[in-house]
Amino acid sequence: MMSFSLWDIVRNLLIGGALTLLLSLVAFVLGGATGLLVLLARIGKWRAPRALAQMHIELFQGTPLLLQLFTLFFGLSLFGLDVPAWLAAGLGLTLFTSAFLAEIWRGCVEAVPRGQWEASSCLAMTYWEQMRHVILPQAMRLSIAPTVGFAVQVVKGTAVTSIIGFAELTKTGSMIANATYQPFLVYSLVALGYFILCYPLSHYAQSLERKLHAAR
Amino acid sequence: MPLVSTNRLHKFFGKNHVLRGIKLDVEEGEVVTIVGRSGSGKSTLLRTLNGLESIDDGIIEVDGAKLEVDCADAASLRALRLKVGMVFQQFNLFPHLSAGQNVMLAPQVVKGTAKNETEDIARRMLERVGLAEKFDAFPDQLSGGQQQRVAIARALAMSPKVLLCDEITSALDPELVNEVLGVVRQLASEGMTLIMVTHEMRFAREVSDKLVFMHEGKIHESGDPQAMFARPETPEFASFIGSLN
Numbered sequence: 001m002m003s004f005s006l007w008d009i010v011r012n013l014l015i016g017g018a019l020t021l022l023l024s025l026v027a028f029v030l031g032g033a034t035g036l037l038v039l040l041a042r043i044g045k046w047r048a049p050r051a052l053a054q055m056h057i058e059l060f061q062g063t064p065l066l067l068q069l070f071t072l073f074f075g076l077s078l079f080g081l082d083v084p085a086w087l088a089a090g091l092g093l094t095l096f097t098s099a100f101l102a103e104i105w106r107g108c109v110e111a112v113p114r115g116q117w118e119a120s121s122c123l124a125m126t127y128w129e130q131m132r133h134v135i136l137p138q139a140m141r142l143s144i145a146p147t148v149g150f151a152v153q154v155v156k157g158t159a160v161t162s163i164i165g166f167a168e169l170t171k172t173g174s175m176i177a178n179a180t181y182q183p184f185l186v187y188s189l190v191a192l193g194y195f196i197l198c199y200p201l202s203h204y205a206q207s208l209e210r211k212l213h214a215a216r
Numbered sequence: 217m218p219l220v221s222t223n224r225l226h227k228f229f230g231k232n233h234v235l236r237g238i239k240l241d242v243e244e245g246e247v248v249t250i251v252g253r254s255g256s257g258k259s260t261l262l263r264t265l266n267g268l269e270s271i272d273d274g275i276i277e278v279d280g281a282k283l284e285v286d287c288a289d290a291a292s293l294r295a296l297r298l299k300v301g302m303v304f305q306q307f308n309l310f311p312h313l314s315a316g317q318n319v320m321l322a323p324q325v326v327k328g329t330a331k332n333e334t335e336d337i338a339r340r341m342l343e344r345v346g347l348a349e350k351f352d353a354f355p356d357q358l359s360g361g362q363q364q365r366v367a368i369a370r371a372l373a374m375s376p377k378v379l380l381c382d383e384i385t386s387a388l389d390p391e392l393v394n395e396v397l398g399v400v401r402q403l404a405s406e407g408m409t410l411i412m413v414t415h416e417m418r419f420a421r422e423v424s425d426k427l428v429f430m431h432e433g434k435i436h437e438s439g440d441p442q443a444m445f446a447r448p449e450t451p452e453f454a455s456f457i458g459s460l461n
């Protein structure tokens with residue numbers, strides 16, 4: 001018979017928490033980079049990339065993250081591809097994040113007033129010159145608060161990857177809860193872990209939001 | 217050979233026939249003011265002159281840069297816009313850039329002029345509109361009148377052959393109108409070719425070489441401003457003058 005001290009529980013949860021943090025970071029960084037490409041395709045002038053980007057966004061926004069992970073995890077193995085849980089988790093969350101960020105950022109691009117387009121057109125700038133020097137810098141400023149806000153969703157979204165067996169915080173928690181018969185204590189600690197990860201982010205997002213409003 | 221000339225210009229917004237065959241010639245150095253009732257197509261006409269609005273028929277030519285209905289490609293649009301500057305009612309300064317950077321951006325990006333040279337240009341242009349000391353100020357630190365003068369400097373920095381001004385004092389507090397009109401007056405006296413839409417009739421009469429009265433998408437009456445105000449030829453223009461007071 002094994003027995004668990006509180007420290008054993010916390011130590012294992014810390015490892016799970018570290019994996020949650022790592023997965024969130026990977027998803028956010030890779031998803032952000034992919035999202036930028038999707039955004040540029042989505043607002044660009046070429047028809048085929050625009051349609052592809054639109055499809056990408058609708059697909060990943062219109063289906064539950066859980067099913068996206070299942071599809072990656074089980075679907076690819078049908079084709080003989082053995083996808084480890086960490087890869088399916090990272091890939092799934094990256095794609096999910098890219099779709100949402102692309103859409104959030106597109107909203108910010110469209111929030112830049114039409115007069116900015118007209119003024120830069122009058123100065124004979126090309127579409128990409130306008131984007132690069134006039135529109136995107138302003139959109140970027142608008143996007144900071146909602147982007148940080150979405151980062152919170154990504155952190156919480158990583159919990160879903162526990163279902164395909166990725167040993168992040170939630171999965172670790174459920175394993176320890178089963179072994180210790182102390183589900184209330186363990187899950188409370190798990191929740192606390194998410195709170196510690198998310199609180200600074202949502203707090204930061206709120207203060208950015210306030211600052212932006214004050215600046216107007 | 218006029219500097220700006222349009223012929224048979226037609227524009228539709230859906231079924232709304234907004235420009236109905238405009239023929240307008242503007243000589244180099246001429247100051248032309250367009251007046252007319254709201255909805256008569258003044259802004260639309262100005263905006264077709266630099267391709268902000270597409271046209272449905274006709275031709276626009278500015279100093280050799282031609283825009284026709286069936287050949288309004290990116291290259292001819294760019295050629296046209298290099299000749300035509302524009303100042304808007306709402307200023308439309310780039311809020312993330314300082315006054316100096318607002319003026320420097322297009323010469324740098326569009327013409328590829330070196331940075332130290334564009335900075336020279338920007339300082340000279342800001343001085344021209346009386347804002348030399350505001351080089352580093354951001355738009356939200358400037359009054360409306362100052363913002364509009366920066367917008368004029370920004371347009372001038374591209375050395376346009378003609379400057380379009382669409383009600384550039386209409387969004388200003390009354391006490392700020394004169395500083396902007398002063399800059400326009402000075403440009404006119406320096407020989408800049410100007411096409412403007414304004415409700416400042418006294419100013420229009422004072423600086424314009426030619427007055428154009430638009431009515432229902434057509435140039436209804438045009439000529440020397442003093443003569444037109446003294447002896448309006450059409451009842452529409454007469455009633456327009458009457459409605460001013």
Ligand SMILES: Nc1ncnc2c1ncn2[C@@H]1O[C@H](COP(=O)(O)OP(=O)(O)OP(=O)(O)O)[C@@H](O)[C@H]1O
Nearest residue numbers: 229230232234252253254255256257258259260261
């Ligand atoms: N982008 C647009 N889409 C549809 N209709 C438009 C558009 N812009 C202008 N119009 C219509 O075209 C007509 C002419 O508008 P325009 O803005 O040129 O008038 P204006 O003479 O400048 O009037 P104002 O003195 O009010 O500025 C109006 O009936 C207007 O409703």
Ligand SMILES: [Mg+2]
Nearest residue numbers: 258259260382
């Ligand atoms: Mg108008």
